[in-house]
Amino acid sequence: MNVYDSARMRDALAVHGFTETDSVAKADVVLLNTCHIREKASEKLFSELGRIAREKKKSALVVVAGCVVQADGAEILRRSQLIDIAIGPQNYHLLPELIERHNRQKGRILKADFPAESKFDFLPTPQKSAAAAFLAVQEGCDHFCSYCVVPYTRGCEYSRPSSEIIKEAKALVKAGAKEIMLLGQNVNGWHGDKGKDLGDLIRELAKLRGLKRIRYTTSYPSEMTQNLINAHQDTPKLMPYIHLPIQAGSNRVLKAMNRQYTVEQYEKIVAAFRKVRPDIAISSDFIVGFPGETEAEFEETMELVKRVGYASSYSFKFSARPGTPASLMKDQISEDVKTKRLMKLQALLLKQQKAFNESFIGKEFDVLLTEKGKERGQLLGYSPYMQGTIVKAPTKMLGEIVHVKVVAASATALKAELLKG
Numbered sequence: 001m002n003v004y005d006s007a008r009m010r011d012a013l014a015v016h017g018f019t020e021t022d023s024v025a026k027a028d029v030v031l032l033n034t035c036h037i038r039e040k041a042s043e044k045l046f047s048e049l050g051r052i053a054r055e056k057k058k059s060a061l062v063v064v065a066g067c068v069v070q071a072d073g074a075e076i077l078r079r080s081q082l083i084d085i086a087i088g089p090q091n092y093h094l095l096p097e098l099i100e101r102h103n104r105q106k107g108r109i110l111k112a113d114f115p116a117e118s119k120f121d122f123l124p125t126p127q128k129s130a131a132a133a134f135l136a137v138q139e140g141c142d143h144f145c146s147y148c149v150v151p152y153t154r155g156c157e158y159s160r161p162s163s164e165i166i167k168e169a170k171a172l173v174k175a176g177a178k179e180i181m182l183l184g185q186n187v188n189g190w191h192g193d194k195g196k197d198l199g200d201l202i203r204e205l206a207k208l209r210g211l212k213r214i215r216y217t218t219s220y221p222s223e224m225t226q227n228l229i230n231a232h233q234d235t236p237k238l239m240p241y242i243h244l245p246i247q248a249g250s251n252r253v254l255k256a257m258n259r260q261y262t263v264e265q266y267e268k269i270v271a272a273f274r275k276v277r278p279d280i281a282i283s284s285d286f287i288v289g290f291p292g293e294t295e296a297e298f299e300e301t302m303e304l305v306k307r308v309g310y311a312s313s314y315s316f317k318f319s320a321r322p323g324t325p326a327s328l329m330k331d332q333i334s335e336d337v338k339t340k341r342l343m344k345l346q347a348l349l350l351k352q353q354k355a356f357n358e359s360f361i362g363k364e365f366d367v368l369l370t371e372k373g374k375e376r377g378q379l380l381g382y383s384p385y386m387q388g389t390i391v392k393a394p395t396k397m398l399g400e401i402v403h404v405k406v407v408a409a410s411a412t413a414l415k416a417e418l419l420k421g
């Protein structure tokens with residue numbers, strides 16, 4: 001979401017004559033986008049500011065954007081004199097105006113309210129696009145998981161109207177996008193008029209001729225509709241990959257997290273996906289060491305992972321975030337125990353990921369080549385199942401979808417050869 005937001009801020013500034021530079025030293029405005037989800041992400045702001053202070057031109061303006069500003073704007077302005085403007089996620093459309101105001105008045109600015117108007121009504125349509133583009137269709141969250149800051153930093157749930165989404169998708173395709181990843185903190189909660197859900201929106205987007213691949217992330221398990229699951233069967237452009245975070249394998253922990261589903265319900269949803277698309281790759285997020293999590297409850301997460309079988313996953317130690325109910329819960333788990341559990345879980349997830357990747361050796365599929373590889377003559381892209389794939393191919397093929405055969409696999413990537421036709 002932050003990559004997408006940064007691109008939209010770049011587009012908003014482009015209208016006012018700004019262009020992107022490739023180094024902090026050349027910039028007149030340095031824009032730093034931030035994440036507040038875990039303490040580690042939040043603290044990165046200050047190490048990055050140190051780097052910017054060393055590299056930037058003396059006259060350059062420093063803008064900090066994102067959820068850290070939303071949560072702690074006044075505090076970060078106090079802690080770092082380097083920041084000229086701090087802007088929260090719902091105010092990005094005002095960025096050019098705030099820069100202009102700062103240049104006139106020279107005062108430091110904090111803008112982190114939730115304006116009545118939607119930023120999407122004011123941000124310009126994208127003029128530039130990567131071959132694999134992002135498009136926010138939904139923002140905010142009403143779930144209030146007991147550990148999470150998102151409902152406070154991104155605000156309540158908002159679905160963009162489908163006409164606006166289709167207009168943006170057309171602009172992205174015109175600018176070179178072949179794949180679009182639909183984004184939302186709770187993307188499958190997207191709803192349009194006349195009871196339309198994300199499955200309907202995806203079928204509508206699939207009609208765009210230049211658009212070859214569609215993905216979406218992140219989905220909330222209990223908001224999954226059969227209509228969206230069916231889209232994985234009836235819409236070939238929708239890729240066979242679903243990110244479906246469960247967080248924990250114990251029903252008691254899920255309840256304490258205020259997740260609104262049980263392990264049994266989650267596994268039923270997984271089964272429904274596999275029924276319509278047996279080859280679908282499933283990934284998840286996990287939190288270990290939630291307050292009060294016992295060793296036996298952690299083992300339930302391990303068992304769940306063994307039963308489901310994940311293609312890839314993200315796993316984190318519980319991070320006590322200020323203002324969330326879980327940060328005040330008794331029985332906080334020690335850092336040592338969290339680390340031990342995380343290592344054990346990650347070892348299992350990595351083993352599954354490696355086995356999943358190795359099962360593709362000798363198989364063929366299409367890859368969208370999105371960037372240059374580490375070595376000359378190599379390009380990188382993603383398989384339909386979201387596996388990073390290294391392909392020996394000339395640079396001129398960047399941005400193309402090519403048919404390949406997998407020749408080698410590791411836990412983190414596939415190697416493949418170009419096939420003709």
Ligand code: SAH
Nearest residue numbers: 147148185218245285286287316317318319
């Ligand atoms: N809306 C998505 C998740 C968005 S946040 C969902 O509900 O699945 C991305 C991930 O960050 C979460 O899935 C969770 O695993 C992790 N996360 C969020 N808050 C956290 C916290 N306080 N400590 C550790 N991990 C956290």
Ligand code: SF4
Nearest residue numbers: 141143144145148150
């Ligand atoms: Fe955070 Fe996701 Fe829970 Fe919303 S559903 S509160 S974004 S973890």
